[in-house]
Amino acid sequence: MQVREAPHLATWPMIISPKTLFEKIWDTHHVSQTAGGAHLIAIDRVFLHERTGAAALKSLAASGRPVCDPTRVFAVMDHIVDTRPGRGDGTLMEGGSAFITETRAAANAAGITLFDVNDRDQGITHVISPELGIVLPGVTLVAPDSHTCTQGALGAFAWGIGSSEAEHAMATGVLRLDRPKTMRVTFTGTLGFGVTPKDMALHLLATHGAGGGAGHVVEFAGSAVSGLDIEGRMTLCNMATEFSAMTAIIAPDEQTFSYLAGRRYAPAKFDDPYWALLKTDEGATFDREIVIDASTIAPMVSWGTSPEHSMAISATIPQGPDSAHAYIGLHPGTSLLGTSIDAAFIGSCTNARLSDLRRAADLLRGRHIAPSIRKALVVPGSSAVKRAAEAEGLDKVFIAAGFEWRASGCSLCFFAGGESFPEGSRTISSTNRNFEGRQGPGIRTHIASPETVAASAIAGVIADPREVV
Amino acid sequence: MMTPFTTLCSTAVPLLRDNVDTDTIIPSREMKSTGRNGLADGLFAPWRYTDVAARVPDPDFPLNQPKAQTGQILLGGANFGCGSSREHAVWALAEYGIRCIIAESFAPIFRANCIRNGLLPITLDRSVVNSFGWQTLDVSLFAQTVTAAGIVHEFAIEDEPQLMLLEGLDAIALTLKSLPEISVWTTNDRARRPWVYTGSPA
Ligand code: SF4
Numbered sequence: 001m002q003v004r005e006a007p008h009l010a011t012w013p014m015i016i017s018p019k020t021l022f023e024k025i026w027d028t029h030h031v032s033q034t035a036g037g038a039h040l041i042a043i044d045r046v047f048l049h050e051r052t053g054a055a056a057l058k059s060l061a062a063s064g065r066p067v068c069d070p071t072r073v074f075a076v077m078d079h080i081v082d083t084r085p086g087r088g089d090g091t092l093m094e095g096g097s098a099f100i101t102e103t104r105a106a107a108n109a110a111g112i113t114l115f116d117v118n119d120r121d122q123g124i125t126h127v128i129s130p131e132l133g134i135v136l137p138g139v140t141l142v143a144p145d146s147h148t149c150t151q152g153a154l155g156a157f158a159w160g161i162g163s164s165e166a167e168h169a170m171a172t173g174v175l176r177l178d179r180p181k182t183m184r185v186t187f188t189g190t191l192g193f194g195v196t197p198k199d200m201a202l203h204l205l206a207t208h209g210a211g212g213g214a215g216h217v218v219e220f221a222g223s224a225v226s227g228l229d230i231e232g233r234m235t236l237c238n239m240a241t242e243f244s245a246m247t248a249i250i251a252p253d254e255q256t257f258s259y260l261a262g263r264r265y266a267p268a269k270f271d272d273p274y275w276a277l278l279k280t281d282e283g284a285t286f287d288r289e290i291v292i293d294a295s296t297i298a299p300m301v302s303w304g305t306s307p308e309h310s311m312a313i314s315a316t317i318p319q320g321p322d323s324a325h326a327y328i329g330l331h332p333g334t335s336l337l338g339t340s341i342d343a344a345f346i347g348s349c350t351n352a353r354l355s356d357l358r359r360a361a362d363l364l365r366g367r368h369i370a371p372s373i374r375k376a377l378v379v380p381g382s383s384a385v386k387r388a389a390e391a392e393g394l395d396k397v398f399i400a401a402g403f404e405w406r407a408s409g410c411s412l413c414f415f416a417g418g419e420s421f422p423e424g425s426r427t428i429s430s431t432n433r434n435f436e437g438r439q440g441p442g443i444r445t446h447i448a449s450p451e452t453v454a455a456s457a458i459a460g461v462i463a464d465p466r467e468v469v
Numbered sequence: 470m471m472t473p474f475t476t477l478c479s480t481a482v483p484l485l486r487d488n489v490d491t492d493t494i495i496p497s498r499e500m501k502s503t504g505r506n507g508l509a510d511g512l513f514a515p516w517r518y519t520d521v522a523a524r525v526p527d528p529d530f531p532l533n534q535p536k537a538q539t540g541q542i543l544l545g546g547a548n549f550g551c552g553s554s555r556e557h558a559v560w561a562l563a564e565y566g567i568r569c570i571i572a573e574s575f576a577p578i579f580r581a582n583c584i585r586n587g588l589l590p591i592t593l594d595r596s597v598v599n600s601f602g603w604q605t606l607d608v609s610l611f612a613q614t615v616t617a618a619g620i621v622h623e624f625a626i627e628d629e630p631q632l633m634l635l636e637g638l639d640a641i642a643l644t645l646k647s648l649p650e651i652s653v654w655t656t657n658d659r660a661r662r663p664w665v666y667t668g669s670p671a
Contacts, residue, residue: 031654032647036629040647042654045667052555054503058556067642071666095501103505139665146554146578161555162582164640172644174651178627210488211574244548246577267664274662306488306551323486414553417498435490435552437515 008095010302013159018281020182020296021251022217024159025278029140031174038176043169045072045134046114047143050103051079051378056144056166065171065273073112074134078124079279080416082118083379083406089117090358092418110170123382123408126150126349130234130259131384137252138278142169145350147432148247149240153233154260155252155278157217160241162191168252180246180289183216184280187224189295196359197232198430199352200224200292200451201239202300202310208290210308213245214237216288219280222416230259231353239432242307243261243461251279299465301336302434304328310433312463313337313452326437328444329426340372341446342425344404344437344457347379348413351450353383358448360430361394363458363468364401370460373421376403378413403457428456471587473637476609477569481617482531482540483602490552491579495561497553507563532565541604544567545572550579553571559586569608571598571615584630585640591615591624610635 031040048056048267053075060067067073072175080096081087088399089097100117103301107114115121123129126147129135139341143146143374144166151158161169169175204212218240220233228236233250236265240248254322257270269432284425298312311318346352346360357380380386386408389395395405404410412419413431421427427445431438434445448456449466499511508525513533519527526533532540543562549572550558559582569589580582585591589610601619607616610631615622633640644651659666 032650034629034643034647036632037627038629040644040651042651042658051497052557055505055556058504063641093498099503136664142552144556145541146552152586160578162553162554162559162578163583165581165587168641168644172651173655174644174647176629176644178629190658210551214548214574214577241578242551244574244576245549245600265667267667272662272664308488321487324592349510414492414497417496431491433490433552435492439490441515441521468538 007092008327010102018284020183020280020284020286021155021219021278022157022211022249023284025138025140026179028138034176039179040174040176041140043142044139045074045141045324046166046169047129047134047141047148048073048075048098048103048166049079049143050077050081052163054103054106054143056163058102058112060167060170061106061109067170068173070111073110074115075112077103077117077120078102078122078130079410081409083130083409083411084261084321085407087117087407093416096416096418120383122318123384124349124352124410127353127381128185128232129384130154131382133260133262133263136260136266137256138274142166142175142325145371146241148322149245150234150238152240152247152249153237155250155256157247157249160292164343171286180318181216181318183213183245183288183290184286185218185220185290185292186222186306187220187292187294188222189224189293190227191224191294193296194299195226195297196449196451197235199234199243199297200294201298202307202447203441204292205242206310208298210242210306210453211244213240213243213406216245218243218245218248219286220248221280222294224377225250226253229253229355231355234278234353235350242432256295296367299449299452301452302306302445302461303330303336305434305436307370307432307434307447307459309337325393336446337464338378339462340426340460341428341456341462342372342374343378343427344369344410344453345427345429345431346450346453347377347381347411348431349381350432352379352381354356354388356430356450357385357389357394358392361397363451363465364403365397367401367458369402371459372409372455373402373459374425377412378408379406380408383408412439414438415443427455471490471637471639474587474589475632476607476615477541478605479540479541480536481542481544481571481601481604483544484531485546485599485602485604487546487553488548491550491555492552494550494558495555498559498644500555505560506564508557509564512561512565522571532537536603540670541566542608544601545570545571547573549575550574554578554601556582556586559583559588561650563588568622571601573598584633587634587637589634597622605648658666
């Protein structure tokens with residue numbers, strides 16, 4: 001086995017060749033290279049949830065291998081936990097409570113930190129990890145959840161893995177990786193009125209395809225990215241997995257450090273020289289570059305059954321695979337605007353942070369959803385988001401407008417086997433996946449920004465949020 | 470220890486759609502146990518059954534056709550296995566009896582999950598994959614070839630995944646052999662980046 005010495009931090013400034021942000025994090029976490037050519041990369045944080053976490057913890061325990069450093073492993077109940085008031089371990093999904101109780105038992109046995117069902121800090125993994133300062137700029141973080149890429153918005157190398165890999169990271173403190181390729185997606189200019197980070201992500205998917213990022217770590221850069229607040233950056237990075245990218249990352253800046261400083265698991269001050277190095281050097285090269293003029297992006301809505309089936313809200317539906325048109329029940333050449341909808345959902349790790357709820361509430365204030373809407377839900381991304389929203393009275397705005405106000409969790413972002421939308425519903429949703437059956441058998445999902453969801457719920461048809469005045 | 474993958478001779482069952490996602494491969498509602506077993510019955514449930522609850526098979530679905538009964542190779546389109554990271558998708562395929570998937574491209578987490586579970590993911594050009602439908606294929610991982618009707622197609626795979634699949638290696642056991650250098654690295658890193666190791670709230 002060849003053992004390559006890990007570059008010491010102090011040697012960094014002396015490295016001549018300019019590096020990308022990803023390469024710097026990769027190099028500082030590089031333990032060694034195996035005879036088979038794989039790289040052992042140190043993993044700083046592992047985050048589990050009850051849907052897949054119990055399987056990993058139980059299998060690890062069964063193999064007699066301990067978690068090598070339990071203080072760097074966290075778990076939360078988010079995926080199948082009930083979101084109706086007064087919840088406990090019971091779930092609407094048949095057999096779901098076993099996932100909760102077994103995750104709890106396994107987490108306790110392993111000595112890892114667990115944010116339980118009714119913990120103050122409970123929430124969707126990718127919402128609470130930044131809130132608590134568990135993810136930090138320059139760390140490596142993995143979770144058996146594909147949307148772990150969300151957390152790259154804080155300048156971390158954070159990516160989704162399977163259960164076996166989670167076991168591997170917990171048992172050994174490293175993962176065996178092939179070095180990914182790098183891509184930079186630069187959004188120049190500024191976003192137009194009513195256009196959001198969700199629309200940036202859907203625009204990228206519509207123009208470059210759901211496989212466009214395969215094999216790459218994507219750095220988002222450019223004025224339209226640095227101009228986003230931290231929550232907006234998370235929305236953009238969230239959909240990197242829909243782009244088939246290994247993950248996304250955004251260089252940390254003053255905003256990032258002030259967002260994180262003093263959070264529970266974060267340093268009080270970011271004064272280590274390490275932090276200042278966390279950016280792509282001038283002259284560093286990427287394997288691929290994409291440049292998008294942000295001012296050309298319109299509010300986007302998905303028309304089909306893959307996030308790449310997305311279009312500017314006022315465009316006409318393009319010709320896609322027959323199976324997608326058949327499932328969604330919409331023909332090429334027709335318009336999405338004015339298509340009647342039956343349900344609306346604001347939630348998920350994409351768009352259920354405080355700023356998302358505020359923007360949706362702004363449109364809903366003093367208005368009511370259309371009588372044809374049979375189910376409308378708002379599910380805050382975390383218990384902390386829920387408390388903050390209630391402190392501002394946003395819950396009252398949503399309820400007065402006809403939405404249900406729920407406790408935090410993944411909820412109807414995906415169909416777990418319990419609750420769904422009314423049979424055959426066409427749903428407008430602030431989530432990230434419009435796959436067949438994602439929100440329930442036969443449910444037709446249109447993904448869009450929280451603003452577009454709110455505007456459409458008011459109109460009862462898919463509607464342009466810029467026209468709600 | 471996984472079952473090593475060396476060669477495979479089997480019928481290739483075509484499921485030539487793009488963006489086949491893991492929610493479809495194993496819907497969340499079919500993941501009834503907290504472990505890795507009992508998943509084969511729910512494999513492709515939304516497509517495989519006309520009535521999912523009653524388990525009424527859809528005769529048109531490729532895996533339900535009589536000639537698919539011994540098929541251990543599945544053919545796919547682009548971005549196969551996209552969506553949720555659930556390893557249950559691979560566990561369900563493996564439990565059902567699929568040992569190899571040949572597709573135009575794979576979603577990265579799904580592909581890594583295949584390798585960790587002894588399932589060989591092969592990437593080949595779309596036209597080649599399309600031509601394999603219902604043929605008997607000879608797959609050799611060692612030679613990195615798929616032979617169909619006497620024509621040999623070469624495929625690429627990185628050294629380490631190839632080795633792990635060929636020998637059925639347990640990745641954790643393999644990595645634990647590097648424990649000494651991992652410990653040295655961690656000790657140095659604790660001095661370099663103490664803030665990573667604060668553990669409990671400061
Ligand atoms: S909110 Fe949806 S996409 Fe996000 S982690 Fe939960 S189920 Fe996955």
